[in-house]
Amino acid sequence: MTPRDATSAATPRxxxxxxxxxxxAAGIAAATTGAASKRSAFAAPAxxxxxxxxxxxxxxxxxxxxxxxxxxSSANNVTxxxxxxxxxxxxxxxxxxxxxxxxxxxxxxxxxPWMPQFAGGQxxxxxxxxxxxxxxxxxxxxxxxxxxxxxxxxGTGLRGIPWVGxxxxxxxxxxxxxxxEIAKPETWxxxxxxxxxxxxxxxxxxxxxxxxxxxxxxxxxxSFLPVLRxxxxxxxxxxxxxxxETPEALAAMETQLALAKLAPPGVENVGHAENGINMYEGIxxxxxxIWPDQLLQIYDPELSKVVGMVDIGxxxxxxxxxxxxxxxxxxxxxxxxxxxxxAALDFIVWFTAPEQQLRLLMxxxxxxxxxxVLENPEAVEKLPFLPGLLAAGRNALPRPRxxxxxxxxxxxxxxxxEAIAGQISGEEALTNANTEIRDLMVREGVxxx
Numbered sequence: 001m002t003p004r005d006a007t008s009a010a011t012p013r014x015x016x017x018x019x020x021x022x023x024x025a026a027g028i029a030a031a032t033t034g035a036a037s038k039r040s041a042f043a044a045p046a047x048x049x050x051x052x053x054x055x056x057x058x059x060x061x062x063x064x065x066x067x068x069x070x071x072x073s074s075a076n077n078v079t080x081x082x083x084x085x086x087x088x089x090x091x092x093x094x095x096x097x098x099x100x101x102x103x104x105x106x107x108x109x110x111x112x113p114w115m116p117q118f119a120g121g122q123x124x125x126x127x128x129x130x131x132x133x134x135x136x137x138x139x140x141x142x143x144x145x146x147x148x149x150x151x152x153x154x155g156t157g158l159r160g161i162p163w164v165g166x167x168x169x170x171x172x173x174x175x176x177x178x179x180x181e182i183a184k185p186e187t188w189x190x191x192x193x194x195x196x197x198x199x200x201x202x203x204x205x206x207x208x209x210x211x212x213x214x215x216x217x218x219x220x221x222x223s224f225l226p227v228l229r230x231x232x233x234x235x236x237x238x239x240x241x242x243x244x245e246t247p248e249a250l251a252a253m254e255t256q257l258a259l260a261k262l263a264p265p266g267v268e269n270v271g272h273a274e275n276g277i278n279m280y281e282g283i284x285x286x287x288x289x290i291w292p293d294q295l296l297q298i299y300d301p302e303l304s305k306v307v308g309m310v311d312i313g314x315x316x317x318x319x320x321x322x323x324x325x326x327x328x329x330x331x332x333x334x335x336x337x338x339x340x341x342x343a344a345l346d347f348i349v350w351f352t353a354p355e356q357q358l359r360l361l362m363x364x365x366x367x368x369x370x371x372x373v374l375e376n377p378e379a380v381e382k383l384p385f386l387p388g389l390l391a392a393g394r395n396a397l398p399r400p401r402x403x404x405x406x407x408x409x410x411x412x413x414x415x416x417x418e419a420i421a422g423q424i425s426g427e428e429a430l431t432n433a434n435t436e437i438r439d440l441m442v443r444e445g446v447x448x449x
Contacts, residue, residue, distance in 0.1 A: 051343040052079040056094065057109035058330075059084035061164075064364040068356055072347060080347065087111075091406070098123040101337035106344040110160060112149045112329045117403040119152040119159040124333040128157035130345055141354065141370045143393050150331050152401065160331030163352050165369040167392045168226060168326040169312040171279065171290040171298075176207070176309075188230050188255050188316050191286060195262040198285045210259045211275050211284035214268040214420040221413030223275075223289040225399065226326060227259075228252045230317040235400050235408065235437070240446050244412065244434035253419065253426035260420045268421040280304040288315055291328060292367035295385050312388045314395060324397040329369065369393075404444055411436045 057065075062084035069080045083105070085093055091114065097104045098118055110118060118124050127150075131137065138147065138158065143165070150160030170191075172184065176198060185191040195209030202208075213219035228234065233248035243249060260267050264283055276294035278284045282305040290298075290312065301307050317323035332352065334344045350356065357373045360366040362382070367389065368374050374390040399405055415429035424432070441447040 050077060051340055052081060053106045053340050053343050053347060054081045054083060054104065055107040055109075055347075056083045056085065056090065056097075056105045058090055059086055061109065061330075061366075064360070064366060065351075067363075068351065068359065072350055076346075078343060078347070094118065097337070098335050101335065103335070103337035103339055105335050106338040106340045107348065108333055108335060109163070110331050110333060112162075112327055112331060113399045113405045113409075115149060115152045115160055115331065116401045116405065118333070119150070119156075120403050123336055124159040125336055125338065125341060126157040127159060127161065127334065127345070127348075130334075130341060131158075139370075141372050143369055143371060143374070143390070145396050146327065146329055146369045146393055149327060149329050149398060150333070160333040161348055161352050162329045162331045162369040163357070163366075164330035165367040165374070165389070165393060166291055166293075166328035166330065167367075167389060167396050168222070168288075168315070168328060169290050169295075169388065169392050170226075170288045170315050171286070171295070171310055171312045173282075173285040173306065173309055174311050175306075176202075176285045184311075184313070185286070185316055187318050188227055188252075189318065191288070191316050192255055192258055192262075195259055195286060199262040202285075206283060208264045208278075208284050209262045209286060211270070211278045211287035212256070212259060212263055212267065212289055213270050213272065213275050214260060214263075214417055215271045216417035217410055217413040219271045219413070220417040220420060221409045222326075222328075224252070224256050224412075224416045226288050226315040227256050229324060229326075229397070230315060230321060231255075232318060232321040235412070236402075240402070240441055242434045242437040242441070244430045244437070249430055250427060253416075253430055256416070257419060257426050268417065279310065280306060282306050292389060293365060295389070296365035296367075296383065299383055299385065310385075312385050312392070314392065323395070325392040325395055327393075327396045327398045402446075404440060404446070407440055408437050411440070 062082050066082070069082065072078065073080050094108055094110065098108070099121065101123070142162065146162045146165055149162060150158050152159065177184065177194070180197060180201065182194050182197060185194050191210065198207065198209035213223040228249060231248040231252040233243045233246055235243060237243055264278055275287060275289060276297055279287060279290060279294060280298045280303060295312065298304050298310050299307055314323040315325055332348045334341050338344055354370055354372045357368040357370050358376060358379065361368050361373055361379055373379065374386050380386050400408070402408070412433040415424070415433040418424045419426045419429035438447065442449050
């Protein structure tokens with residue numbers, strides 16, 4: 001597999017908490033790890049009083065965090081103005097406002113593949129510098145591989161704090177595999193063999209051996225990338241040459257297309273939500289493209305037909321290839337144009353503290369980014385997959401850390417989808433995608449013509 005990106009290496013554990021924010025300016029050392037203590041509006045720092053902080057985020061997240069926002073606002077005499085947007089619109093608005101430093105937003109929620117574009121372009125404030133000014137350091141309770149996603153380019157300073165601990169995992173029906181005496185798949189060959197056996201034996205009953213996403217763009221790309229990496233290659237080599245015209249990529253594509261034939265009918269129309277539904281409705285027995293929000297649904301007895309029947313682990317990998325899961329974290333940052341950086345940082349520190357992360361996990365099904373929350377006994381009792389999710393996070397690999405990843409994903413995600421739909425062959429899809437991606441990197445000055 002392509003060597004792990006430096007940004008996913010473990011970072012030193014230090015401390016970053018609200019108490020140090022409040023007292024750091026007075027020269028008091030950072031306090032022990034722990035969340036913000038509750039305080040009344042009269043006890044809030046003067047710089048917060050009457051502030052308005054504009055927070056751009058995904059539309060699905062806004063209602064989930066509203067109770068916490070209201071609590072913080074009331075306690076601190078601060079207005080937190082949420083500006084929710086659909087996924088595509090959020091990226092478009094952030095690109096416009098951050099690159100132009102318009103000052104329209106004070107806090108932004110960003111998908112981790114966006115960090116090279118925004119942090120790499122220095123469109124986000126250096127949170128490390130803001131914390132240094134207040135005698136603060138980063139809290140060792142954050143999972144280091146997830147925290148490192150906010151440090152881009154690696155070693156230049158933290159520009160994002162992770163608040164949604166999304167990590168892609170491989171999930172399988174333990175009851176189905178046990179009933180059919182199939183060992184847990186370790187390689188993609190194993191996955192394919194198990195999928196074939198399950199579909200052959202149980203397809204007439206409405207149970208299929210595999211689930212994946214075939215919609216063009218992000219869905220098809222995200223389902224294919226773990227297979228590609230599981231065959232020992234990646235989208236790029238260390239010099240940013242595309243690697244889709246390689247024997248490894250072709251083998252991965254052949255496996256992906258074979259798996260698609262064993263998925264429920266209409267795979268070309270399946271997106272994130274549909275793949276999760278297929279798992280918790282008991283329609284699929286395996287998937288290498290399951291995320292924490294879907295796991296929370298799978299373990300919801302009011303929703304799921306397979307509670308207690310699904311286990312998770314690392315993504316499969318062919319023999320001799322090191323397995324790795326994929327990150328999909330969301331991080332909070334402060335745009336360079338913000339006029340309310342102090343208030344924004346105060347909210348981010350409070351919002352990402354252990355108490356708030358635990359509440360978001362338990363009440364709103366938002367996966368945490370802290371050891372203390374993922375290891376919380378009450379949370380583990382309710383959600384037994386949390387140790388596996390933490391292990392996946394410790395072995396997580398981000399998508400290629402380039403500011404052009406969104407354009408790259410759109411290219412290969414389109415061609416993978418066309419191959420799944422039977423519009424072109426797998427080899428044609430890889431050749432076309434490789435050519436277009438290389439042309440893109442040449443236009444952007446990354447590669448020579």
